[in-house]
Structure formats: C-alpha cells, structure tokens
Amino acid sequence: MSALIAATAFAATVAAGQDLRKARVAEWKPIVAKFQKPSALRAAWQLSNSVALYVLLWFLMYWSLKISHLLTLSLTILSGAVVVRVFIIMHDCGHGSFLKSKLANDIVGFVAGIVVFTPYYHWRWEHSLHHASSGDLDRRGTGDVWTMTVQEYLDSSRWMRCVYRLARNPFVLLVIAPVFVFVFRQRFSSRKANSRERWSVWWTNLGILGMALTLSWVFGWKMYLFIQLLITTVAGAIGIWMFYVQHQFDGAYWERGEAWDYTVAALQGSSFYRLPKILQWFSGSIGFHHIHHLSPRIPNYNLERCHRAHPIFQDVKPVTIRSSLNSAKLHLWDEERRKLISFRHLKRLQKRGADTGASARNPPHARRQC
Structure with a gap:
C-alpha cells in the first residue's frame, strides 16, 4: 500500500x-x-549462456578464418556483442546488483573483468563517481565522454579546440579510443586510486596474461592476437557508442552546483535507448539507462520490468536507433540554450553574432577554426 x-x-x-x-x-x-532483488536463477542463466556463447564464438571464428573472411567478420560482430553482455554482468556486479552475495558479485565481476580487459575494483570505483556526478557540469571528468561547454570551447586555445574536435570525431571515438582504453589505459591505475584499486589493475593484468597464454597455446599466438584485436575493437565500438548515446542526446540534462538534482539527472539526463529485442539481449537491457541511473541496485534482468511498472518511467521520450545517429552530431553543451549543439551550429551562432555586432560570446581567437 x-x-x-x-x-x-x-x-x-x-x-x-x-x-x-x-x-x-x-x-x-x-x-x-521490489525490482532491486537479485535472482540467483536469472543471474546463473545469463552468466552461463553468455560464457557458453563466447567460448563457442571463439572456436567458430578460428574455424571461419579457413573458410571466409566475410564469415569471420560476421562472427566478430556477434562476439563483440557478447563481450558487451559480459561487460554488463561485470557492471552489475560492481553495483552489487547481479547476485545477492557481495562475495559472489566480486568473484564474478573480477573474472568477467579479465574477459573484457577491465580491472573490476578500479572500474567500480571510477564508475561510482560517474553515477554520483552524471549531469553535473562542475563534476565532469571521471567515467564520462569528454564534453565541453560552448564557452569553454571558445575560451580554449586553437590547439585545445583541435584536440577536442579530434576526440569527438566518430572514428576516433568509436575505433581508436576504445582500443586505446581497453588495451592500454586500463593496464594502469589512476593516481587517485587506493591500494585495492591499484592491486585490482595488476591482478587483472596477470589474469589477462594467463588468458592470452592459454588461448595462444590453443589457437597459436598470431591467431589469438588477430581474433582478440578484432573482438576488442568491435566490442569497444559498441560499448562506447551505447555509453555515448546514454548521456549525449537531444534533450540531455546538465546543471551546475545546487541546481543539479539526482532524480532529474537520472530521468532526464540518461536516455531510454529503445532497441530491438535481440540488441536489448546482447546489451543486457542497459538501454533502460534512465532506470539504471535512478536505481543502480536494479539488476539488468529487471530493468525492463521496472520500466513497465509505472507510467512515469514510460513517459520518458525514447531514443531509437535512427534518432541516436543524430547524437554523433552533438558536440558542445550550450549553457544559454540548455542543450547540446554541433560545431556547425556554433559556427552559425558565431556568424549571427558577428553580423549583429555581438562579441561577448565570440572572442576574436574563437573565429579561427581548427
């Protein structure tokens, strides 16, 4: 009642x-x-079918290389999608939502982290900062896609604007950055991390080395590196895109200081990415991101049920695959207009400001485009 x-x-x-x-x-x-209660049966089924499918796809990819590279590419996409599913399992373990037992969550999360090249405890710490500050302009920088405000961009040097534009380039964002993050950056800990997070990185590195040596023994080291790089590239691209769309979309929410609110940031600053059922399965229902940010203790297998439980959650405007493509054109947060805009839109605003004689938001150095 x-x-x-x-x-x-x-x-x-x-x-x-x-x-x-x-x-x-x-x-x-x-x-x-009521949706925050983990189910051992659901968790065991999700974990077992994900691991079984991933192992099967590894062998199929190895076999397919002798038949057709096109078949290998298709299997790579499937394998990358399964890695995203395993990542979501690790993600839920980090929130303590996948299983009832804290120890079980930590064990599953740590092992899953090795598979997805992510140090579990270190990632959990950084991700908790993301949840605590999502949508807060004054607390950007940890676990976020780099986002500048219009004024910050205009006030930056020409070099910094070029770097930012490069970072927001789709090829860099979805291909180069994911490989760099998962293969290289996550092999080292943050200077702000405590001892447990630091040790998590090194133990994960050791686990990855053991996995690599084992698979190299089974498939040969050249074949292992080739298949692993393909899977990591695809999985990274899918994962980064999902994360990008979840917080970089038309209608997103950003505020400063006391104006920032947790509930608003969850329901308005995190998207409902409505995906076909098969893609929802591979992504662990993380498209219901508004629900996840409202209550991270809800396991992924309960997110859709929670979304359907009350009209207030369903009233959130969904982002579809088609509309999500427009997110790639959004680059800067305009604090005046309270929305994300593109570099092209900013250029039009600058031209309009120059035509009307306005210069406060269009300083001379900002006119020199990268």
Whole structure:
C-alpha cells in the first residue's frame, strides 16, 4: 500500500507539471524497491549462456578464418556483442546488483573483468563517481565522454579546440579510443586510486596474461592476437557508442552546483535507448539507462520490468536507433540554450553574432577554426 501511495504521489508531481526535483528519493524509492532483488536463477542463466556463447564464438571464428573472411567478420560482430553482455554482468556486479552475495558479485565481476580487459575494483570505483556526478557540469571528468561547454570551447586555445574536435570525431571515438582504453589505459591505475584499486589493475593484468597464454597455446599466438584485436575493437565500438548515446542526446540534462538534482539527472539526463529485442539481449537491457541511473541496485534482468511498472518511467521520450545517429552530431553543451549543439551550429551562432555586432560570446581567437 505504501508503495502504491508513493507511486501515485510521484506521478502526480510530474503530471502536475512540477519540477522533477520535488520527486525525491522518498517518493520513487518504494516504486523501484521490489525490482532491486537479485535472482540467483536469472543471474546463473545469463552468466552461463553468455560464457557458453563466447567460448563457442571463439572456436567458430578460428574455424571461419579457413573458410571466409566475410564469415569471420560476421562472427566478430556477434562476439563483440557478447563481450558487451559480459561487460554488463561485470557492471552489475560492481553495483552489487547481479547476485545477492557481495562475495559472489566480486568473484564474478573480477573474472568477467579479465574477459573484457577491465580491472573490476578500479572500474567500480571510477564508475561510482560517474553515477554520483552524471549531469553535473562542475563534476565532469571521471567515467564520462569528454564534453565541453560552448564557452569553454571558445575560451580554449586553437590547439585545445583541435584536440577536442579530434576526440569527438566518430572514428576516433568509436575505433581508436576504445582500443586505446581497453588495451592500454586500463593496464594502469589512476593516481587517485587506493591500494585495492591499484592491486585490482595488476591482478587483472596477470589474469589477462594467463588468458592470452592459454588461448595462444590453443589457437597459436598470431591467431589469438588477430581474433582478440578484432573482438576488442568491435566490442569497444559498441560499448562506447551505447555509453555515448546514454548521456549525449537531444534533450540531455546538465546543471551546475545546487541546481543539479539526482532524480532529474537520472530521468532526464540518461536516455531510454529503445532497441530491438535481440540488441536489448546482447546489451543486457542497459538501454533502460534512465532506470539504471535512478536505481543502480536494479539488476539488468529487471530493468525492463521496472520500466513497465509505472507510467512515469514510460513517459520518458525514447531514443531509437535512427534518432541516436543524430547524437554523433552533438558536440558542445550550450549553457544559454540548455542543450547540446554541433560545431556547425556554433559556427552559425558565431556568424549571427558577428553580423549583429555581438562579441561577448565570440572572442576574436574563437573565429579561427581548427
């Protein structure tokens, strides 16, 4: 009964057109509480079918190289998608939501981290910072896609603007950056990490080495490196794209200081990426990202059920595959207009400002494009 009352109050708050920040934790928490309970059966089934499929695809890729490179490419896409699914399992373990036992979560999460080239404890620490600051302009930088405001971009040197434009280039963002992050950057710990996070990196590196030696013994080291690089590239591209669309979309939310609100950041600053069922399966339902950010303790296999449990969650405007492609054109957060805009849009604004004599937001050095 209390959950029903809370749900009604939560819906009434938004239906009345009031600010979402009034829908505090006390109002939405009872709605999501029943979906926060892990299921050992669901978790075991998800883990077993993911691991079995990944192992099978490795052998099929090895076999396919003798038949058709086109077949190998198709299997690479499938393998990369399965790695994303394994990553989501690790992700849920990091939130303590995949299994009931903390120890079981940590064991599964650590082993899954080796498979996806990610140090579990170190990643969990950084990811917790992302959840605590998502949508907060004053706390950007950890676990985020690099995002500048318009004014920050205009105030930057020409060199820094060129670097930023390069970082936001789709090829760099989806191909070069993922390989760099998963193969190289995550082999080292952050200077801010504590001893457990640091040791997590080195133990994961040791686990990856053991996995690489074993698979090299089975398939040959050249074949292992070739297949592993293909899978890592595809999985990284899919994973980074998913993460990008979840926070970089038309209608996204960013605020500063006290104006920032957790509930609003979750429901408005995290997208509902509506995917076909097969893609939802491979991505571990993480497209229901607004639900995940509202309550990270909900395991991925319960996200859709929670989304369907109350109209307030379904009222969030979905991002489709087609509309998500427009996200690649969004580069800067415009604090005046409170939306993400493209470099081209900024150029039009600069031209319009120059034509009208406005110069406050169009300093001379900003006119020199990269």
